[in-house]
Amino acid sequence: MFKSTEKSVIVEQAVEWLLLIKQGKLTEFEKNQFEQWLSQSHLHQKIWQQTIVLEQKFKQLPAEIALPVIQQQPSKTHNGHWLLLLGSFSALWFAYLLNEQQQWTADYRNGKGAAKTVLLPDGGSILLHANSAIDVQYTSQQRKIILRKGEIWIETRPDAAHRPFVVSTQYGQAQALGTQYSVKIEQKEAYVAVEKGAVKVQPQNSTQYKVVHVGEQIRFNQQKIGAVEALDITQLAWTKGLMMVDDMPLSQFIERLKPFHRAFIYLERDVEQLKISGTYPTDNMSQLYEMLEQNYQIQVNQYAANRMVSISAKK
Template sequence: MNAAKQRLALRDAAHWHARLGAAPGCSKTQGQWQAWHQQDALHQWAWQRLQNFQAELQGLSGPLARHTLAAGEPRLDRRTVLKGLLLGIGSAGIAWSGYRQMPVWMADLRTRTGERRNLTLEDGTQIALNTASAVDIRYDAGQRLIILRAGEIWVQTAKDSRPLRVRSAQGEMRALGTRFSARQYDGHTQLDVFEHAVAVRNAPLATEVIVQAGHRLDFGTGPLPQPRPTTQDQAEWRNGRLVIDDWSLEHALGELQRYRPGFIQCAPEIAGLRVSGAFPLDDTDRALAAISQALPVRIETRTRFWVRVLPRG
């Protein structure tokens, strides 16, 4: 079965789903859908995939849905099936549960909370994904593009005639033979350059800002600010360490929160305490214990997913 035809059928199925939902009980629409459904076995295949996908998103018939979604033609894997469906959903203007998160859980490469990954791309470029991160890779004859969907990545570029760019929600970072990290926040991007330089542009007509090694640029969609100093410690997460230099306790706990499921709550009266040190990211319980020894605070663990940091005594 041709993969392009399958994606087209999936898109049409999503359109029919939207039409049926917009006109429940309309006999004319029902009849038109029925004619489409019976016209081709491929249409029936696509409609079944759509139904299974919707059931999976809603938490219904999980094992059956997963089995059916995975059981298509070998050339059309599960992620391609979902992309075909979501293309149709987007063009039909409807939003199912979970649709907003499509760029993250549909990404080419991603990590779970607490997971980190090191990879070498086809050109020799090395990348690392921090906790809860997602990227898409777009390499072709004219470009090397990494799209940062969520979280944080570290990049060490390989020599190649094609430019290498990292695109975030706020703009693009063009590597100038370099080693750097980029982190996607809500509303802004943080770039840290550790070697050589990176050119940043956040609008088609905006002037590029060159960020040299040892500097950071936090940018949104407005005018680009001036870079400010940074340190190599910002990439120590690659080595499993969170290096802190005179941070507020609230800030430190917020960073540790990224590496563990659940919730860390900090009492307001101790949020401003200052903390420094290097803390393990692969054992956040040990990191919290170390903080409790360094500061006048205590750790209250109600469950693995709910931790409170309170004044000692």
């Protein structure tokens, strides 16, 4: 059993490793040291995974919070700056854990990796995207799904009691009118895409609503609804275990890949803007990396039991 002080030490070590890795390429000696550190215990591996997730969250912080920290670049010759960044990152790490504990209380949740199917009491089903969480609340009056985090794809079934089927988010709700549809929570809004039937979308703080039909999508926040658009089918490729992209910068491609991959991915700057196109499997990372190497002038190296990935220009 690990004491809280021991966990704190491992957290600090994980943050130090992350900051070191983000400075640039590790030497072979440093790679070996990292692998030895990671293999010490399951807790080391778990905290490392959580630190990777936090690093992604850190990028999404508002500028007024993130910039004062980011501007303190880590340097081996400026210990004060290094300690400031380490302290700030450690504080964010613990704040992240507190937030994650709220997600752990959800009825159903899914971490990194493949999508997860949830069967509903009425025979319908929900596909949970990676890093997603929901509550299922069925009463005599309605069938309600609370989307706490991430994205879901829903296939509804007719209800003998004619109870409405509603997906509720912090931005509003999406009521099914006999359908297959997807609901996603983003940073400042929610997204609904309809594959079959129709969905009634209404913001949290508005009486306004719109009905979205098959082959359409829409975005909305707590106050208003955006324009109805043609469905971008690539956004739903994850439901088939795929990721479809067209002329997308490699840096953006990697960001979209991260929810499916339990690894820290380091991307060399000289390949960040390389344009990627095609359809890639999100449930087989080795195959995905092979496809990238075959089609583009890049080299993918995996180490530390595939928990670390570096992508650089092919020599």
